[in-house]
Amino acid sequence: MSFFDILALIVPAAIVSAAPLILTALGGVFSERSGVVNIGLEGLMMFGAFLGAIFTHYGEQWGLGAASPWMSFAVAIIGGALFAVPHAVASISLKADQVVSGVALNFLAAGLSIFLTKKLFDAGQTPDIQERIGKGDIPVLSKIPVIGDLFFSNAYSTSFVAIFLAFVVWYIIYKTPFGLRLRSVGEHPMAADTMGINVNKTRYISVIIGGAFAGLGGAIYVASIAGNFTQSTISGQGFMALAAMIFGKWHPLGAMGAALFFGLAQSLSITGEQIPLLKNIPDVYLLIAPYVLTILALAGFVGRADAPKASGQPYEKGKR
Amino acid sequence: MNVMKGRLFHILVPVISVLLGLLIGGIIMLVSNYDPIQAYSALIGGIFGNGYNIGETIRAASPLILSGLAVAFAFRTGLFNIGVEGQLLVGWLASVYVGIHFDLPKIIHLPLAVIAGALAGALWGVLPGILKARFKVHEVITTIMMNYIALYVTNAIIRAYMLAPGERTKDIKESASLASPWLQQMTDFSRLHYGILVALIGALFMWFVLWKTTTGYELRAVGFNQHASQYAGISVSKNIILAMAISGAFAGAAGTMEGLGTYQYMTINNAFTGVGFDGIAVSLLGANGSIGIIVAALLFGGLKIGALTMQSTAGVPTELIGIVIALIIFFVASSYLIRWLTNRFTKGGKI
Numbered sequence: 001m002s003f004f005d006i007l008a009l010i011v012p013a014a015i016v017s018a019a020p021l022i023l024t025a026l027g028g029v030f031s032e033r034s035g036v037v038n039i040g041l042e043g044l045m046m047f048g049a050f051l052g053a054i055f056t057h058y059g060e061q062w063g064l065g066a067a068s069p070w071m072s073f074a075v076a077i078i079g080g081a082l083f084a085v086p087h088a089v090a091s092i093s094l095k096a097d098q099v100v101s102g103v104a105l106n107f108l109a110a111g112l113s114i115f116l117t118k119k120l121f122d123a124g125q126t127p128d129i130q131e132r133i134g135k136g137d138i139p140v141l142s143k144i145p146v147i148g149d150l151f152f153s154n155a156y157s158t159s160f161v162a163i164f165l166a167f168v169v170w171y172i173i174y175k176t177p178f179g180l181r182l183r184s185v186g187e188h189p190m191a192a193d194t195m196g197i198n199v200n201k202t203r204y205i206s207v208i209i210g211g212a213f214a215g216l217g218g219a220i221y222v223a224s225i226a227g228n229f230t231q232s233t234i235s236g237q238g239f240m241a242l243a244a245m246i247f248g249k250w251h252p253l254g255a256m257g258a259a260l261f262f263g264l265a266q267s268l269s270i271t272g273e274q275i276p277l278l279k280n281i282p283d284v285y286l287l288i289a290p291y292v293l294t295i296l297a298l299a300g301f302v303g304r305a306d307a308p309k310a311s312g313q314p315y316e317k318g319k320r
Numbered sequence: 321m322n323v324m325k326g327r328l329f330h331i332l333v334p335v336i337s338v339l340l341g342l343l344i345g346g347i348i349m350l351v352s353n354y355d356p357i358q359a360y361s362a363l364i365g366g367i368f369g370n371g372y373n374i375g376e377t378i379r380a381a382s383p384l385i386l387s388g389l390a391v392a393f394a395f396r397t398g399l400f401n402i403g404v405e406g407q408l409l410v411g412w413l414a415s416v417y418v419g420i421h422f423d424l425p426k427i428i429h430l431p432l433a434v435i436a437g438a439l440a441g442a443l444w445g446v447l448p449g450i451l452k453a454r455f456k457v458h459e460v461i462t463t464i465m466m467n468y469i470a471l472y473v474t475n476a477i478i479r480a481y482m483l484a485p486g487e488r489t490k491d492i493k494e495s496a497s498l499a500s501p502w503l504q505q506m507t508d509f510s511r512l513h514y515g516i517l518v519a520l521i522g523a524l525f526m527w528f529v530l531w532k533t534t535t536g537y538e539l540r541a542v543g544f545n546q547h548a549s550q551y552a553g554i555s556v557s558k559n560i561i562l563a564m565a566i567s568g569a570f571a572g573a574a575g576t577m578e579g580l581g582t583y584q585y586m587t588i589n590n591a592f593t594g595v596g597f598d599g600i601a602v603s604l605l606g607a608n609g610s611i612g613i614i615v616a617a618l619l620f621g622g623l624k625i626g627a628l629t630m631q632s633t634a635g636v637p638t639e640l641i642g643i644v645i646a647l648i649i650f651f652v653a654s655s656y657l658i659r660w661l662t663n664r665f666t667k668g669g670k671i
Contacts, residue, residue: 037460107645108642108643111641114642239465283476292469295457298461307458
């Protein structure tokens with residue numbers, strides 16, 4: 001097996017498993033850069049996956065055909081945004097512990113999505129969707145030799161949406177007035193407040209946008225990888241996205257890079273058996289790699305990662 | 321007067337939260353065409369209805385007490401241990417390993433297996449503690465990551481070294497078992513085991529360490545104010561590491577409830593047991609105190625066991641209870657709201 005064959009096996013798989021992680025990690029970047037810790041990414045992603053599965057199914061029944069998954073993405077974006085509201089209210093207005101509120105959000109998502117699935121379909125899982133996001137060649141780019149075959153042939157369009165959005169988020173957070181405000185309320189809310197920025201409003205917007213991204217991530221996971229929604233569809237991807245966000249140092253492009261890298265680790269644990277060099281390495285090392293690397297990154301062994309200064313603290317006007 | 325009010329408030333918040341959670345759960349049932357009254361009476365019957373249900377409730381509460389203690393103990397030192405789930409898994413595995421591979425009289429074997437589980441949990445918990453003390457790495461993130469590492473590593477170890485037919489390990493030896501034919505017989509053959517005693521001893525231990533020893537004083541001082549503690553000559557690093565070790569030990573002991581008590585073996589887990597995450601809810605509702613945690617664990621254990629009856633007789637999916645528990649956590653965490661409301665009512669709008 002040549003080196004190129006190995007790449008051709010791993011790279012597309014990595015990009016596919018990375019797309020939901022990239023989007024959810026971007027959601028985390030929005031929320032945490034504004035100073036609100038979001039352990040609830042897992043729950044937001046789960047709720048998005050649930051909406052993605054049922055609305056793709058309904059879309060098929062309404063005769064939307066291949067547009068069904070895309071319609072479900074729209075629903076998941078709105079649903080994810082709405083589902084983030086309880087977390088925003090609790091952690092911004094009611095000054096609850098943000099970690100606890102995020103944990104509660106995860107509980108709520110797990111309970112609510114399975115409860116509704118059972119209610120709607122009388123079963124523990126949603127029907128399999130027919131209209132998945134298909135693989136295809138990206139028009140012009142797939143003609144480029146080598147790179148075209150590796151990255152742009154037989155690829156999911158959603159993966160490129162995710163990568164494109166990472167650049168959009170980078171532009172929003174680093175190049176627009178809104179992004180500057182968002183970062184300032186995450187670093188030093190009191191200074192931001194003095195300059196006339198509405199801290200709580202900015203945080204609300206950021207957490208809600210974050211929810212929308214995570215919801216989309218979940219829906220894309222269903223439409224490209226899972227195919228339906230069950231209790232175990234989202235089991236840890238949200239936390240892995242959280243890890244990607246930290247490993248990427250709370251930077252949109254860093255988070256994207258980390259998500260791609262974690263996607264690689266995930267795809268290696270699946271396709272590893274076909275690759276001579278990796279055949280003898282037990283899966284478990286590849287499975288735990290993202291988590292071990294994140295811990296090492298936080299400890300400063302792989303480039304120090306520091307959270308936004310004000311993350312985790314509710315802002316109280318006039319408090320010293 | 322103020323002290324009385326403070327105490328009352330501390331009891332009032334969890335009670336109101338539970339009631340609000342159940343109320344909204346009822347509304348959700350109404351909206352989705354279930355009969356909430358029938359469901360809740362089935363739920364209550366499913367908790368207290370007969371000996372079997374009572375036994376199962378206490379059985380389900382035993383690991384919850386310990387995982388609640390684990391979260392609470394770390395919390396008292398200002399640490400948030402979300403890693404109870406992972407510490408529980410390694411504790412479960414270690415206790416089952418000792419239970420299978422050692423041949424000793426019961427009086428030595430059983431305590432040894434429980435201690436092995438607690439030690440494994442402590443080791444798993446101490447690492448995030450060291451990272452926090454030494455490198456200022458936030459323990460929430462490291463403990464989450466350690467959860468997944470524990471999940472995959474324990475599965476790999478079982479697969480590689482301890483596999484028996486049925487995706488699980490062999491049964492532990494009788495001499496390491498917490499199972500009690502006497503307790504089972506008394507409760508219409510539920511799976512109730514002596515683990516509840518371990519859990520109660522754990523609760524007593526936490527109360528004693530935190531409130532009756534110098535170590536506990538130091539731990540709590542660090543939880544209140546690290547800078548002041550440092551200034552007073554208390555080693556913050558040492559106490560952070562110690563708190564995570566003891567917290568992990570509680571979590572590991574929770575794992576032994578499953579390994580030596582309920583199941584007598586360990587399965588290959590595709591996902592987390594949930595007991596560790598429920599521990600967060602338990603400690604929060606129990607206000608991080610030993611008695612509060614026991615009550616909260618019995619409540620959540622009861623809700624989980626009662627939910628089964630609720631599903632079979634009233635047709636309401638068990639996940640409704642998951643929703644109710646999530647709502648309860650939200651309300652307790654947002655006690656600011658309840659505080660604000662009670663202030664409005666008692667002070668008639670005056671500040």
